[in-house]
Amino acid sequence: MRPTTDDPLELERAHLRESRAALRAMRKDFENLDLTDIAASWVSAEVVRGEVRDRIKTLADLAELPLFFGRVDYLHPPGGAPAGEDDGPERYYIGRRHVHDAGGEPMVLDWRAPVSQPFYRASRTEPLDVALRRRFGYERGELTAYEDEHLTDPAEAATASRLLAAEIEKPRVGPMRDIVATIQPEQDVIVRMDIGDTLCVQGAPGTGKTAVGLHRVAYLLYSHRERLKRTGTLVVGPNDSFLHYIEQVLPSLGELDVAQATVGELVGKQTGLAVRGTDTARAAGLKGDARMAEVLRGAVRSHVGRVEESLVLVRGSRRWRVPQHELQELVDQLLEREMRYGAARDALPQRIAHAVLTRMELAGEAPDDRVQNAVARSAPVKAVVKAVWPAVDPAKLVLRLLSDAEFLAAAADGLLTEDEQAAVRWAKPARGVKTAPWTAADLVLVDEALDLVERTGSLGHVVLDEAQDLSPMQYRAVGRRCSTGSATVLGDIAQGTTPWATGSWEEALLHLGKKGAAVEELTAGFRVPKEIIDYASRLLPHIAEGLAPASSVREALGSLTRREDGDVAAAVRGALRHEGSVGVIVADARMAQVRSALEAAGVAFLDDPGAETTQERRVTLLPASLAKGLEYDHVVVDEPSLIVEGEPDRRTGLRRLYVVLTRAVSGLTVVHSVPLPEELAA
Structure with missing residues (x-):
């Protein structure tokens, strides 16, 4: 029932109630569908039932999330026709999903719909026919406030949105939230780019690159x-x-229905092998080097032999002979075509059979496809293929490469030095595939070998986050999985913390197989306050020369605190006086010591960064090596110098520290008794 009031807030609350009732009705309609006798087979019937179940899930009314977060009033109906005198403004509510009433009239529009785009992009200089943009404030799913911008009213002064700022700064207890209500114009451009475009987003901390990538997936699925x-x-x-x-x-x-995985999980599933060993930093770097792709290619192709004798095939009373030199030409032609090893091996018997059929036709016979297939399956032809183009097991090939010095030397000749070959070989030769001391880098090599033999299946779209830490061989592994699709690559050169971290996005895109893809840069920060990002940016000249520092739209004076007493427990208790989650980030080697200090101080905490924080347990203790990509309302950083010293080299250590210092949304406390790194203290 509509309220008998002119109070805009009450009217909006009424629309929210009606929209939620309409969403429940939509869900009920799907739940009441009669799915008996819907298809000719049980398989197709089960597919339909699965689709209906998924649709019911998407229509859930999540009480803690606002059903709509904005409204746009157009001067004219979208499409250009002027509104009638009595029609009022063309008004659309923008939300996470589409909701319509019993008559099919939209009550909430999906944020991805074209008509919703001006909500994100309209401005006073370019209003896009929007007369009014209204943002809504919520508390636990209940509408509490609204804020209007009259974009075509020259008398109204432009002011920063309080509700937008409040949404960005809302305490972060639990997993990452969507940013659908706060997407900025430059982010929206990236989100809505065409599916055919592979895009690389260089984003400083707090610019929302991860959220942009995830919302791009949601937009493409829509x-x-x-x-x-x-x-x-x-x-x-x-x-x-x-x-x-x-x-x-x-x-x-x-x-x-969007799958998620690490690179290790992808190659582990593809190869069927488990990681059983570890590499030195040098060995891992060499195994991740793009030269290894050529080493593997040479190792695979080394199995192709020379034809030693002619083929003689007996069919009935006739003998057909294909000379050795002609067979060798067929093999050479396949090698020149750069086909995958398995596909070429499958093609060779058919090519030999075709050579036999040519002779039959010259002799006056009229063989058909059945004869050619029979010849291709004959014992003499199989014997030639087995001898010249034997089957290759990719895992056994890599095992031999890492165990057999002579085999590796032959494949790596001119590619790896003797010293580099010694570095990538296992200390002891492995006896079997299942018991071999496979490392994470080794499985990427097996994945590459698998693709050299048989093509890896391609997906329609892949989002690759924190991409700056991938090796060239890992880029190739991901690229194989979107070879006929597109990709969104997300990362920050300054946050590269592996010895093989990406030097430039152009090089990374080349290894990914997406040479020439567009690179967009996000520099406006919304998550990290200015005081904190300015402090962390002292490190940029030492870790990413020439990279522009991030600016922040959030002025939060007092967000940075430094303590020289080394009392991490006291710093955590101070952070707990504020709302939201608290991340305590320490050097990996300091985990046990800080854990004991927190326990002695009676601080309840989680020590699994993957565990979900709650109001009762808002503190998470985590090593610096796992901080990347995470965010907390308040961050306590323990002994920055020890975080730097925990890495193989100083540059990598300073990059690790840059990551750690930029995890805070509201407040950062730096605790130390050891002097700060000079690059930070300057």
């Missing part, structure tokens, strides 16, 4: 649902903690 339903989508993250942190973003936007 715009190209059938296509991506066939081809699939994937989000690749740096570790399980990061994936757990972001895993609720897409479901909150109604998207349930």
